[in-house]
Amino acid sequence: QENIVKVSILGSESIILGYHLLPYLASDLVQNVKASTYVIITDRNIAALHLNPLLDAFQDAQRKFGQSVRVLFKVIPPGELSKSRETKCAIEDWLLEEVCTRDTCLIALGGGVIGDLVGFVAATFMRGIPFVQVPSTLLAMVDSSIGGKTAIDTPHGKNLIGAFWQPKRIYMNLSFLSTLPKREFINGMAEVIKTACIWNEQDFEKLEQGVEKIQDAVLNGVKDDFTGTTMETRTEGQCLLLDVILASARVKAHVVTVDERETGLRGLLNYGHSIGHAIEAILAPQVLHGECVAIGMIQEAELSHYLGYMDRASIDRIANCLSSYGLPISLDDERLLCRSGGTPCPVDTIMSNMRIDKKNAGSVKKIVLLSQIGDTVEKKASAVGDQEIETILHE
Ligand code: NAD
Ligand code: ZN
Structure with a gap:
């Protein structure tokens, strides 16, 4: 045909x-x-x-x-x-x-x-x-x-x-x-x-x-x-x-x-999802999965930048692209606040939600880090310390 x-x-x-x-x-x-x-x-x-x-x-x-x-x-x-x-x-x-x-x-x-x-x-x-x-x-x-x-x-x-x-x-x-x-x-x-x-x-x-x-x-x-x-x-x-x-x-x-059973490479598809899921656990069903993941993508890009892997200009490009399609890029987004009725997302709650992520290795959190747009630091999610994650979430 x-x-x-x-x-x-x-x-x-x-x-x-x-x-x-x-x-x-x-x-x-x-x-x-x-x-x-x-x-x-x-x-x-x-x-x-x-x-x-x-x-x-x-x-x-x-x-x-x-x-x-x-x-x-x-x-x-x-x-x-x-x-x-x-x-x-x-x-x-x-x-x-x-x-x-x-x-x-x-x-x-x-x-x-x-x-x-x-x-x-x-x-x-x-x-x-x-x-x-x-x-x-x-x-x-x-x-x-x-x-x-x-x-x-x-x-x-x-x-x-x-x-x-x-x-x-x-x-x-x-x-x-x-x-x-x-x-x-x-x-x-x-x-x-x-x-x-x-x-x-x-x-x-x-x-x-x-x-x-x-x-x-x-x-x-x-x-x-x-x-x-x-x-x-x-x-x-x-x-x-x-x-x-x-x-x-x-x-x-x-x-x-x-990687059918997700032992490494398939985990890259979780970019934005470690933090995104933790936010979704608080804001669903009023806020949709993709909306939470968009915010997670920005936070995880910030983390990649903070750890010295990616430049700030790349974060800006990702943020501009997401918002041009109508996606939120931060928890302060007005439409998001309107949909969630202003439900707060405290850093502590996000952190504790992240503890039950299937990707974690024991208590060590695994997050997909970008080195640039179109590439990642490792061909799998990387181990990141709680301290670094908290710092980014507090910003
Ligand atoms: P959904 O299936 O609930 O569909 C969203 C809404 O759109 C529903 O109200 C549906 O009735 C309506 N709809 C669907 N197609 C339509 C069409 N063509 N025209 C008009 N209305 C239409 O939601 P979704 O976002 O497609 O899927 C979310 C689910 O996917 C979650 O349960 C999530 O866990 C799961 N998920 C699974 C995987 C996986 O790998 N298996 C990956 C990501 C998400
Ligand atoms: Zn998803």
Whole structure:
């Protein structure tokens, strides 16, 4: 098929990007990821916008290839609360009632919540069945759908129960982004900027220079059209958006391929997250993950500078880039204060939240330090003393 791009991960070209990807997706699944039943699981917001076009695509594909398969769907409430044991059980019981067996393929249509949850259901149902990711948020495209980490939350914390379980395919249909709320798009941009910061200065420059075109491509994106007659013509902005998502997805796919179980290199993707997560623990759910990570990126860049690894001009560039996409760069940010209702983030609380970071080696904190934009001090997170971290947080 014309106009699609593939990215290789763990030795197979299973990441597929494009606009208007649904016909390809359905044909590829029906022909190449054979199953007696395909089960689409999505949330209410996404179902209202994108479920019917996906069901139609399956109908067309079945007609085209003269095959008949069963296609089921289940719609769950949106939001992080659905990433729970209760929802997992409910999906499993429903699959059993529908007599789904091992030759079932689950389709996670949604953001990171759906992807993590459905992936974990797939990992344990009948000791593991195939699943595919159909990410519908920017964050899910560049981050959560790639890498095979699946999980649910418990009252003790997020992502505490889960498994590594790789999807058979990851279909990034960029047309979905045109319905994404602006704040969710900005949230995903934090991860895109993060990846450029640790990996590639040219990618970072593209982001610095492309703000308007990229935003324009999302806000005025074309919707999926099943008349089958419209030729795909991409605007300059849409090409740039594809380019930027592709670059980010490639880095994540590469890092996961080299270090699937996160023993070193994959840890670089946690740039901004050591401090970011500690802030998120205080301000969620009013403040989003990417918003906290943006602040964490600046603080961790400050730390890199303080320790003598990176110049101040680079911090300024990162800060300007983040804010040009609408992300906060400090805890004093006005929109952030408005969203959090002015909830204070004392240094002590941030420090104690950082103690439970999975990356720490015992009591020694591990933080990704930058040497310049596009490169890191080590090819993994570095050990940093509490004293230095506290100094930066107090500034
Ligand atoms: P999300 O799944 O909650 O989606 C955000 C919101 O956007 C939801 O309300 C959803 O209904 C709505 N939405 C999704 N797609 C839409 C579309 N195309 N149009 C309109 N509305 C749409 O949030 P998220 O940011 O995608 O994912 C966050 C989750 O991802 C967290 O649970 C986090 O732990 C997880 N995560 C996992 C990994 C991983 O490696 N597995 C990595 C990062 C984050
Ligand atoms: Zn993140």
